[in-house]
Amino acid sequence: MESKPTLIEQDRYMKAINKVQKIKEFYRHLAVYVIVMPFIILLNLKLVPQFHWFWFTMIGWGIGLGSHALQTFDGYKIFLGKNWEEKKIQEILKKEQRNGR
Numbered sequence: 001m002e003s004k005p006t007l008i009e010q011d012r013y014m015k016a017i018n019k020v021q022k023i024k025e026f027y028r029h030l031a032v033y034v035i036v037m038p039f040i041i042l043l044n045l046k047l048v049p050q051f052h053w054f055w056f057t058m059i060g061w062g063i064g065l066g067s068h069a070l071q072t073f074d075g076y077k078i079f080l081g082k083n084w085e086e087k088k089i090q091e092i093l094k095k096e097q098r099n100g101r
Contacts, residue, residue, distance in 0.1 A: 026072040
């Protein structure tokens with residue numbers, strides 16, 4: 001007889017599904033960037049070879065792609081530390097406890 005998954009296990013499973021979906025979306029975004037940018041560069045060099053406007057597209061889209069990567073792979077932890085969330089939660093709980101809430 002199989003036991004039913006607990007709510008915690010179900011929550012972890014749903015979070016894992018969401019994480020995988022976000023990773024897939026990021027790689028799709030990256031693939032589109034890698035496929036489309038060469039065409040934009042070639043178009044620019046063919047139509048207006050004296051002005052390289054493709055750099056604006058490449059850099060702007062690259063910033064967006066980098067931001068997407070930071071969100072997808074929890075890049076904010078690079079800047080705030082690995083245990084930042086847990087420390088902040090404990091800090092808030094202690095503060096509320098002192099205030100009698």
